[in-house]
Amino acid sequence: MSSAIFGTYTRAIVRxxxxxxxxxxxxxxxRHRHGLPEHEEPIDLEKARQDHERYTQTLRDLGLDVTVVPADESTPDCTFVEDTCVVVGNKALLTRPALATRRNEVDTMEKVLEDLGLEVxxxxxxxxxxxGGDVIFTGHEFFVGKSVCSNLEGHEILADTFPEYPVYSVPLRPPKFHLKGVICMAAPGVMAVGESKWGQRAWKMVQKRAKFTYEPLWVPDKDHTCGVIYFNGNLVHCTKEEGAESVKRFEDRFPDLNRVEVTVGQLEKVDAALTCCSVLFY
Structure with a gap:
């Protein structure tokens, strides 16, 4: 069975x-469709852009060559580039978001990925x-959320595109919309898992279906604290202000990693996490 080197990346895309x-x-x-409460305050766009620029600069400071794609007012969620594609090695699969209003984002990403020389x-x-927010790649296999955003037909196409890696479905229901909102790779062989019942269920499914061994790192159930980014020996995670207990657990579990605190900031108001805002590859 083929295995990529998990977390070894040289490039990133943000928007x-x-x-x-x-x-x-x-x-x-x-949130309205599923009867969930909305955040009380709207996004402060100036602060959101400042947070996003710090996020982008962090990726650069950690050695990645970052491609910045301009925003498109006709696609409100275009900043969340993670959802538009899955990239492993030099191969990219452009996804098909659940809402038709998001599919124009994929058109833009298609050109970006082709211009960067990937097999698309x-x-x-x-x-x-x-x-993409439903897709976890461990370096050995995929775990994919069966959610309101991704279905089994999508999972099958992912498996056909990357036949060298097994694909396992993990059921997920609202209020959790993406699998990475409850479980995420924090280091090779280690998954950050939310302590909620949804995180516990997802972890049980991973344990049941995985062909490789993973360790859980349990964190408090807040989407933006579970959503961490690991690459090249670095762990990018939430700030102490956003999740002091999560940060302490990252410190205790990974004393030898270069840990960097970055805020998701204003984008939390539209249910974003750190992983949402970039695509990393090599």
């Missing part, structure tokens, strides 16, 4: 924040749904 995210993010419709595939099946 700037449009004004339209303030009032027209998918998060508002999703795209989901064409109109019955399929797949978003």
């Amino acid at each position: 700037q924040i449009p004004d339209s995210i303030r009032d027209h993010s998918e998060a508002f419709e999703g 595939h795209r989901i064409r099946d109109k019955e399929a749904k797949l978003e």
